[in-house]
Amino acid sequence: MFVKTYHFLLLTSHLIKMATTALFFVFAGLAIACALSTVYHRNPLYSAVSLIGVFISLSCIYVTLAAPFIAAVQILIYAGAIMVLVIFVIMLLNLDEDKPYRKLNYLYALGGFLGIVLLAQTFFIFVAVKKAPQTPVNTDETVGKTLNIGANMYTEYLLPVEIVGVLLLMAIIGGVILVRRLSQPELTLIVNNELDRRNEGDEKDDYRIAL
């Protein structure tokens, strides 16, 4: 509950670096655990809920990287809107649990091999980054603030923003076209008063209501 400068007076930079590293490992570990849980579960709803956990952990990592706007928008859009859509689909379609499919066992071997290739590439990148010359880190904290993001979005990066807008418009129009009905089915309800009908020609006294 005190002004931020207070923390920087007392805590040394070493302590801050330790705390940041510890927090990163906590959130990264949580993200990896949730990601593993996403691919492990057979029940699609458990996978969806684990994916929400991944997004929230990523949002926490963005906060430690001094990007509060991106963190808030990640929660608002990814965890709050996109995953709600996915969960709606799972609930409405009432998807069954995954069952193991015996005929495609060779895919396990192929997947394992590709996984090892990916792991080797990851180690290569890790070693390359370690050996590269260290450039000083940009400690300017104000880059992640909303004001700077907004100012850059509408001056320097205006064209990508407009392109993304057109892309979203395309998606909306595509969605509307896919679900529209070209012609409404016509139904007519005939309410007849059989009891009052004396002759054959009195059928014109029936009511027809178009639905």
Place this chain on the structure above:
Amino acid sequence: MEQIVKTAFPFIVFAVAILLAFQGVLMIVAYTVLAERKVLGWIQGRIGPNRVGPWGVLQPFADLLKFIFKEDLVPDKSTKFIYFLAPLVALTCALLPIVVYPFGPVINTIDWSFLPYGLGEGITQLPMTIARIDVGVLFVLGITSVGVYGIALAGWSSNNKYSLMGGLRSSAQMISYELAMGASVIGVVMLAGTLDLSGIIQAQITSPFKWYIIPQFIGFIVFLIAAFAETNRVPFDLPEAETELVAGFHTEYSALKFALFFMAEYVNMFTVSVMCVTLFLGGWYVPGLGKILTPGSIPYALVSHVAFIGKICAFLFLYIWIRGTLPRFRFDQLMNFGWKFLLPLALLNVILTIVIVYFLNS
């Protein structure tokens, strides 16, 4: 020893602040339940609960004891993990935005040298907010978006078609009205120039209109209506109407888990009331109080804080009043209203604000 105290001190301060804030909010929420029953009773021509204490003042504690001692049923074929997770998600996401609320102004006049080990050096201010986040408004909107999961997952995991329909309808309603709520906030953020809640109050203090309800009247109405829909309150409470869906998404929840949903609904009411007050009614700012008491002193902060709580209570009374007065929307009327009327109105408000701000600034 000194080093331990010095490194632990910020955490102790935050812990004390969070405890105080949560205690205050939970007390307000508990008495909102009692207030609802009494005020609804008076509207309907009867007295509410008055047996437990004088005027029924101890009723919330009696309710809490009742919820603890009730039998806890778990449906047999429910998805157990999600069944237990849903009320926790609902309550956590309802309580989390408390950390960004501006409960009062900054206090400047306390001398901090009484703290041992020289902890008091360099501190001049005591802000009455737990955390001043740069993106406060987005934080609150995002957390209420995640709160939708509590309801959707509760409806699904109960393995009951009434719960499922109630949960889906409620989630669809909440995500539809979130858009109108967010769009109505854009006007305020444009006038204030910041997403920080304390910054918005500061902007209201320095603006010619003291409270943003005056220039943003359309935004205020849209936010209020969207807030009623977000919290599943009358006239938008079809998902929990007894005649429609038994009890909606919380049909299969008994005892303490139901109490958690119940509390989550009232804390949500508190959250949107605080947002309404902060964005449109100037939060703790009372115009003209700065001339009577000195800003930055403890009496000014106390009176401002009491004014803040008073404004919130006025909104909670409005919630209860409308519950006793209006019938409820049918679900298709509700969705039509949200998408075809409220969202275009909110966007119209944004366009008007853009035009006016542009011409005022140029």
